[in-house]
Amino acid sequence: MSRVVAERQDVIAMLAEVFREHGYDGASLSLITEKTGLGKGSLYHFFPGGKEEMAEAVLGDIASWFQTNIFNRLRNSEPPAAAIDDMLASVDSYFRQGRRLCLMGVIATSGAHDRFAAELNRYFADWRTALAEAFGRQGIAEDERKALAEEVIGGIQGALILARSLDDPQAFGRVLARLKARCVPS
Amino acid sequence: MSRVVAERQDVIAMLAEVFREHGYDGASLSLITEKTGLGKGSLYHFFPGGKEEMAEAVLGDIASWFQTNIFNRLRNSEPPAAAIDDMLASVDSYFRQGRRLCLMGVIATSGAHDRFAAELNRYFADWRTALAEAFGRQGIAEDERKALAEEVIGGIQGALILARSLDDPQAFGRVLARLKARCVPS
DNA sequence: TAAATTGTTTACCGATTGGTACAATCCTGC
DNA sequence: GCAGGATTGTACCAATCGGTAAACAATTTA
Numbered sequence: 001m002s003r004v005v006a007e008r009q010d011v012i013a014m015l016a017e018v019f020r021e022h023g024y025d026g027a028s029l030s031l032i033t034e035k036t037g038l039g040k041g042s043l044y045h046f047f048p049g050g051k052e053e054m055a056e057a058v059l060g061d062i063a064s065w066f067q068t069n070i071f072n073r074l075r076n077s078e079p080p081a082a083a084i085d086d087m088l089a090s091v092d093s094y095f096r097q098g099r100r101l102c103l104m105g106v107i108a109t110s111g112a113h114d115r116f117a118a119e120l121n122r123y124f125a126d127w128r129t130a131l132a133e134a135f136g137r138q139g140i141a142e143d144e145r146k147a148l149a150e151e152v153i154g155g156i157q158g159a160l161i162l163a164r165s166l167d168d169p170q171a172f173g174r175v176l177a178r179l180k181a182r183c184v185p186s
Numbered sequence: 187m188s189r190v191v192a193e194r195q196d197v198i199a200m201l202a203e204v205f206r207e208h209g210y211d212g213a214s215l216s217l218i219t220e221k222t223g224l225g226k227g228s229l230y231h232f233f234p235g236g237k238e239e240m241a242e243a244v245l246g247d248i249a250s251w252f253q254t255n256i257f258n259r260l261r262n263s264e265p266p267a268a269a270i271d272d273m274l275a276s277v278d279s280y281f282r283q284g285r286r287l288c289l290m291g292v293i294a295t296s297g298a299h300d301r302f303a304a305e306l307n308r309y310f311a312d313w314r315t316a317l318a319e320a321f322g323r324q325g326i327a328e329d330e331r332k333a334l335a336e337e338v339i340g341g342i343q344g345a346l347i348l349a350r351s352l353d354d355p356q357a358f359g360r361v362l363a364r365l366k367a368r369c370v371p372s
Numbered sequence: 373t374a375a376a377t378t379g380t381t382t383a384c385c386g387a388t389t390g391g392t393a394c395a396a397t398c399c400t401g402c
Numbered sequence: 403g404c405a406g407g408a409t410t411g412t413a414c415c416a417a418t419c420g421g422t423a424a425a426c427a428a429t430t431t432a
Contacts, residue, residue, distance in 0.1 A: 025211035026297030029390060040391080041410045050391065106295045108351045109287055111212030120351040128352075150348060150357055151364050155337065158344025162336060165294045165306040166314075171336055178337050215420060226421080227380050236421065377430070388419060398409070 008046060009061075011036060016058045020103050024055055024112035052115065055107075059119045062103055066123065069094075071130040080137040081184045087131070088180050091156060098163035098172025105157045127153050135183075148183070155179050194232055195247075197222060202244045206289050210241055210298035238301065241293075245305045248289055252309065255280075257316040266323040267370045273317070274366050277342060284349035284358025291343045313339050321369075334369070341365050 014036045018027045029051065033039060038046075047053040070087055077083035095102065104123050107116050131152060132145035140148065159175035200222045204213045215237065219225060224232075233239040256273055263269035281288065290309050293302050317338060318331035326334065345361035348354075 022297035023209060023211060023295070025209060028388080030388075039411055041394095041412080044391075045409060101295055104351065105347050108347050109209070109292045109295045111208035113350065117353065121353060124348060124351045147360050147364060150345075151341065151361055154344030154348040154357075154361050155341050156344065157347045158340030158342065159336075161291050161294050161343045161347075162310060162340040164299065165290065165310045167303065167307060171340075174333050175337055175340050178333060214418080216418075225381060227382080227423095230421075231379060373432100375430105375432080377428100379426100379428070381424105381426080383423090383425105385422070386419105387421105389417075390415105391417105392415075393413090394411105395413105396409105396411080398407105400405100400407085402403100402405085 011038065011046060012057050012061050015054050016062065016103060019055060019058055020101050020106060023106055023110050024051075024115075025110065027051070055112070055116065056119070058103065059107070059116060059123075063119065063123055063126075066127065071126055074130040074134045080134045083134050084131070084138075084183045085180065087134075088176055088183075092173065092176055095156075095160060095172065096169075098160065098169035100160075101164060102157060102160055105160065124153065152179050152183060197224065197232060198243050198247050201240050202248065202289060205241060205244055206287050206292060209292055209296050210237075210301075211296065213237070241298070241302065242305070244289065245293070245302060245309075249305065249309055249312075252313065257312055260316040260320045266320045269320050270317070270324070270369045271366065273320075274362055274369075278359065278362055281342075281346060281358065282355075284346065284355035286346075287350060288343060288346055291346065310339065338365050338369060 015032065018032055018035045022031060029040060029043070032043065032051075032054070036043070043054070044050065047057065049056070069090055073090075074083050074087055077086060094100070104120055107113060108120050113120070128146065128149045131149040135145040135148055136142070155175055156179070159172045162175070163169045163172040201218065204218055204221045208217060215226060215229070218229065218237075218240070222229070229240070230236065233243060235242070255276055259276075260269050260273055263272060280286075290306055293299060294306050299306070314332065314335045317335040321331040321334055322328070341361055342365070345358045348361070349356070349358040
């Protein structure tokens with residue numbers, strides 16, 4: 001019997017792609033088994049809670065990636081314009097120039113929404129808070145910050161859907177460029 | 187044996203809500219049976235192609251609704267600013283002030299995407315064309331129209347995801363108001 | 373009113389679903 | 403070199419999946 005797994009982290013990364021591509025309901029255990037190369041035995045060894053725990057692990061992993069690479073930088077980088085610029089570049093790269101969906105969005109638009117409502121809420125609320133705070137440091141009026149942050153974050157989500165639906169990944173980059181122009185007036 | 191169905195149209199409307207709430211994979215036949223009150227026999231009588239034909243009928247229905255109530259008005263109403271204004275109001279109403287998801291977006295972010303890629307593409311491309319043309323009549327530069335249309339349509343999709351994820355339907359209205367400000371400078 | 377047509381119920385099908393049990397194997401520290 | 407935990411393959415489970423068949427009832431048409 002040969003060892004298959006190097007790291008739990010590697011499994012989570014593979015799971016993420018399966019959920020991203022097929023949604024929560026569409027990601028059957030047999031599909032997961034196929035794409036990860038792990039049998040049910042291994043899968044349930046690492047995730048005793050089954051499919052739900054797998055998805056939770058993936059969402060948690062994504063949340064902490066964004067926390068580290070997007071939200072924190074948004075809070076700490078100076079000047080704020082550069083921080084926002086950096087965020088948009090990271091987002092472009094993370095979503096593979098519009099060829100990759102956002103798993104949070106995938107879950108939010110699926111029947112599994114209720115199950116992961118807390119995670120979704122935290123992800124978007126944290127993002128909005130961090131971005132609005134950066135806008136604040138940029139001198140944008142208090143009552144404008146939150147609304148602009150919502151416009152940007154929603155714009156990113158929508159652009160991903162648009163890019164996929166139009167089968168035109170570049171649409172993502174076009175929207176991103178316009179959002180940038182709104183945030184970081186040059 | 188009693189008649190259950192008044193019109194095929196009524197069935198399609200009920201099917202639409204099921205797919206919207208549970209996604210394509212999440213909408214099992216037993217759930218569909220429950221929500222529509224129709225047994226499998228009736229369902230397969232109306233939609234011999236099964237679940238896929240049901241979804242196709244729903245998507246076709248939605249597409250033609252948008253064609254009639256959004257795209258055509260966008261093309262024919264004058265002045266263009268009023269047409270765009272009208273579109274945003276219709277969208278707000280159609281998506282129930284942010285409490286209802288867009289089924290096209292739901293399908294686009296699901297594993298069923300490939301199956302309905304053509305319908306998705308047509309929907310978003312038609313919308314973009316009609317909106318860009320209205321921008322043209324508004325005097326917006328040629329190279330700006332398409333990009334602005336993408337920003338608006340993507341913005342709508344993203345705002346729906348945001349509203350649901352934040353459990354804050356009003357976020358949809360806020361984004362809509364900002365999009366309006368961009369389209370119809372007052 | 374008889375015959376088509378349309379709609380509905382019920383029972384059934386094989387395949388797949390998520391999940392469990394457990395023995396077999398591998399790896400590690402002692 | 404062996405004890406014991408970590409990992410994995412296999413077989414299995416009930417439930418549900420999407421779909422089919424056909425008898426039957428209600429309407430519509432002739």
